Amino acid sequence: MGRKFQGKFEAAGRVGLRDNETRELIRVYPYKVEGTDAEIEARVKSWYCQKGCEGENEIENYSVDTLNPGELKDAQEKFLDE
Incomplete structure (x- = not known):
């Protein structure tokens, strides 16, 4: 089987x-x-809208993106699955 490529x-x-x-x-x-x-x-x-998205127009202005190293470090205490 071939290697699975991650997104x-x-x-x-x-x-x-x-x-x-x-x-x-x-x-x-x-x-x-x-x-x-x-x-x-x-x-x-979907998670964001369940948390209090103020409308579909708001979410249309946002995109999912990776965190840079500084953001990742600042967010460590916010992770729920560690």
């Missing part, structure tokens, strides 16, 4: 929602991610 989100292990315009990190997804990039993106956006 950019699964390979990163940690993701968050980032504002498309300002590139500011809006919220850190507190769980490790698994699945395809499309599955991860859908799961993270």
